[in-house]
Amino acid sequence: MLGFDYGTSNCALGIMSGNKPELISLAGHGAYMPSSLYAPGREVIVNWLQQQLGPQAKAELTGQRRFQLQKGQSMLRELALDGISGDLFFGKQALNRYLEDPSEGYYIKSPKSFLGASGLKPQQIALFEDIVAAMMAHVKQLAEQALQQDLHQVVIGRPVNFQGLKGEESNKQAIDVLTNAARRVGYRDIEFQFEPIAAGFEFEAGLERETRVLVVDIGGGTTDCSMLLMGPELMPSLDRSEHLLGHSGQRIGGNDFDIQLALKSIMPQLGMDSSLKTGKPMPVNSYREAVAINNINAQTEFYSAANGRFLQQLKRDAEQPELVERLQQVHREKLSYQLVNSAEQAKIALSDSDSCVIELAYLNSRDADISADAGRSLLLDAARRELTNICELMQDTVEQAGCQPQAIFVTGGTAKSPALRDYLQARYPDSKFIVGDNFGSVTAGLTRxxxxxxS
Structure with missing residues (x-):
């Protein structure tokens, strides 16, 4: 009986220990495995997955992915000739492998961000299903090793909306991917629970009286808000629908804050705020596409051959061509994730400091001291639109409920940022404002x- 937070930022599993949820240590990952995967080639993911499955699941996968498996087998032979293993890497190991040589291999961070994307082709959905299943298989194996038992029953967290567009159609697509992947790796009983409600369950365990609670879960890919009636007398109920007074959600999360900070602090070092020789401002579309790691279409466009030619012309037209040359390097060496990771590390550093320096030596070996400055005020300015949208979600939930919250419970990794947290708190000065376990609240609630x- 597991709670599984298959999150945009991290994956975590929990199990009850007595009357308290306990997060399971996932070997070298610890309690939280960053939601990232690295493969020597995209084509071999399904081959790795096939080797992790039981006989029946393996036979089903073989029937459904025959062409992909053959293509992957061919690539594995080529890799073997070059002395390269066909193994997959997960979490921080995946990021480290990517950073060793961003131009090689296949790296994906936060695949959950794409599950509800509109316009995905069947082969793209199949690929995401294989990626999710590979990650689930990995963490399930580690959990089973830690607990010394087989695991078959799971509640998986889900946002209110996976994608802003196409509503329930996007949600169904994402839930189908998660369900198929979970069933493939050996989960028999699979249920879902809204992540903000799960986070609320954990908060509820500490309440002494009935309370109206606005739960704000700022995840890596989505922000979800729920107004819940909570209290010790309500906890035993298996049907909490009448206690859910309102909820809303949108595809705004920690990744978006990282992307906006990258645009505001890093991209000027690549020429975004510079000028063309004609005196006109630099076109910014390629800069935005370069860091849009949660947008498949934008990344496809940025890394296209046509955009490579456009950047070459842009360099010739630029007043400071050496800056645009850095953007060309991002295109050539596939550095998008590295740029956004630099911004993410800066955001984390700004939780404990008013300012920090973002080292960017990897952008140009001839100019090893290149860096960008970031501060809490810059982060707040970069995230203004996202914060405004989160406040609108909170207000929409309050209006649905028809009452004001007595307490606001904020959770998710982004809630660690004092600048962002203070911004939200200022909008509801009359409500008690509580920041929960930034990563563990959802997992703990799902486990409960x-x-x-x-049972």
Whole structure:
């Protein structure tokens, strides 16, 4: 009976220990495995997955992915000739492998961000299903090793909306991918629970009286808000629908804050705020596409051959061509994730400091001291639109509920930022404002719910 937070930023599993949820240590990852995967080639992911499955699941996958498996087998032979292993890497190991040589291999961070994307072709959905299944298989194996037991029942967290566009159609697409992947790796009983509600369950365990709670879960890819009626007398109920007074969600999350900070602090070092020789401002579309790691279409466009030619012309037209040359390097060496990771590390550093320096030596070996400055005020300015949207989600939930919250419970990694947290708190000065376990609240709540419904 597991709670599984397959998050945009991290994956975590929980199990009840007595009357308290306990996060499971995932070997070298610890309690939280960053949601990232690295493969020597995209084509071999399904081949690796096939080797992790039981006989029946393996036979089903073989029937459904025959062409992809053949293509992957051909690539594995080529890799073997070059002395390269066909192994997959997960979490921080995946990021480290990518950073060793961004131009090689296949790296993906936060695949959950793409599951509800509109316009995905069947082969793209199949690829995401294989990626999710590979990650689930990995963490399930580690959890089973840690607990010394087979695991078959799971409650998986889900946002209110996976994608802003196409609403329920996008949600169904994403839930189907997660369900198929979970079933493939050996989960028999699979249930879902809204992530903000799960986070609320954990908060509820500490309440002494009935309270109206606005739960704000700022995840890596989505922000979800729920107004819940909570209290010790309500906890035993298996049907909490009448206690859910309102909820809303949108595809705004920690990744978006990282992207906006990258645009504001890093991209000027690549020429975004510079001028053309004609005196006109630099076109910014390629700069935005370069860091849009949660947008498949934007990344496809940025790394296209046509955009490579456009950047070459842009360099010739630029007043400071040496800056545009750095953007060309991003295109040539596939550095998008590295840029956004630099911004993410700066955002984390700004939780404890008013300012920091973003080292960018990897952008140009001839100019090893290149860097960018970042501060809390810059982060707040960069994230203004996202914060405004989150406030609108909170207000929409309050209006649905028809009452004001007595407490606001904020969770998710982005809630660690004092600048962002203070901005939200200022909008509701009359409500008690509580910041929860930034990563563990959702997992703990999912674990409590799993124990409740499967016992």
């Amino acid at each position: 719910w799993s124990h409740r419904i499967f």
